[in-house]
Amino acid sequence: MTSLLVRGGTVVTMDPDRRVMDGDVYAVDGRVEELPSTRTSADVVIDASGQLVVPGFVQTHVHLCQSLFRGLADDMDVVDWLRLRIWPLEQALDAEATRDSALLGIAEMLLGGTTAALTIETVRHTEEVLRAVVDSGFRAVSGKAMMDRLEPGTEMVGETTEEAVAESMALLESFHGAGGGRLRYAFCPRGARNATDDLWRETVRLAEEHDAWIHTHAAENEAQTERLAALGGGTDVTYLGGLGVLGPRTVLAHCVWVDDEEIRLLAASGATVAHCPSSNMKLASGFARVPEMLAAGVNVGLGADASPCNNNLDALQEMRLAALIHKPRAGPTAMTAMDVLEMATLRGARALGLQDEIGSLEPGKRADMVMVRRDRIHARPDGGRDPVAQLVYELRSADVDTVIVDGRVLVQGGRLAELDEAEIRTRADGSVRRVMGRAGLR
Secondary structure: OOOEEEEEEEEEEOOOOOOOOEEEEEEOOOOOEEOOOOOOOOOOOEEEOOOOEEOEEEEEEEOOOHHHHHOOOOOOOOOHHHHHHHHHHHHHHOOHHHHHHHHHHHHHHHHHEEEEEEEEEEOOOOOHHHHHHHHHOEEEEEEEEEOOOOEEOOEOOOHHHHHHHHHHHHHHHHOOOOOOOEEEEEEEOOOOOOOOOOHHHHHHHHHHHHHHEEEEEOOOOOOHHHHHOOOOOOHHHHHHHHHHOOOOEEEEEEOOOOOOHHHHHHHHHHEEEEOOOOHHHHHHOOOHHHHHHHOOOEEEOOOOOOOOHHOOOOOOHHHHHHHOOOOOHHOOOOOOOHHHHHHHHHHHHOOOOOOOOOOOOOOOEOOOOEEEOOOHHOOOOOOOOOOHHHHHEEEEEEEEEEEEEEOOEEEEEOOOOOOOOOHHHHHHHHHHHHHHHHHOOO
């Protein structure tokens, strides 16, 4: 039995009463046991005096395999971004580069307070991403991209239907539940029209049979959405609904170009939307109607998306943007700080099917938590402010001091406690040069 005591902090619990308290958190074998705690000792004691103690942030849409491509696909819309840069680079990945990319992304997210993510990887070498998750101590729901149909415009197609299903099942059988349950598998047809109807129907069947998730892209770019709707079956959300894809196990990234009826369809189905504000702005995709989705009862989480369409994987930056970008259109209270923190914690946990395990600090839940400093110049003066608003509007990823997943300290004093940051940087630099050469992009 291993015990952990985090003492002296201001705890933002995100429990049903949304309590904020000055107190200690005591955990045993990776689960919170007492909050507030009167314990005075433990195997591991962390001093959080003057810091916020918050649930680990959950990102609902990330591509770890693309972390190497940061800065290689700037100032493009999503169609050219995919066709001219990302797809050629993904095809040039080898197993070593895929692992290096995953570790780079995991390290960045941990340093910024993200403790769990839902990820879509590429067609090949996804086993290297899954091994990196297990080895690093990170928590993820992840799967390989499934692509058995050519998408007009992006010109991407990766495999046959049989190959997509066979490799996905092999990965599920090897990794679903690995890392003491920290890793779960998701079936990931890359986009609504990257997969044939047959593959979508098989995905729905397999996800139900194996208690696995479905993760895909939908309605990201206006022109792309209209062009694909012309293929038949309606726009992305309507099309997926007609195939039985929508449901509580399904997470759709972006959903920028959806109408009122599609929002009602999402709400009725229980599907989650992953809101990616930085990516949607950088790729000029638009602004998702998140206030309307939340008002209709849609579960909405947050995601940084990927390094080449955002240039960082910073959960706190996504939180701030999500709170700000909707106010000019929908009003100053359209997205409050608490609304956004819920998206980054509780709603993210629900998106991953882990709402009973993570997303809040409560006895019985996993000890996934983050300590954030608030003593730096951009967070002063002290006194009298709402800690939730301070977290969303003022604090930065560089303020993250300590990160704990399953009771395991992975970041301490703002530095990686287990992963070797220098090695990750060096290996990433070598791998990206090799991949660029193979993709003919030197």
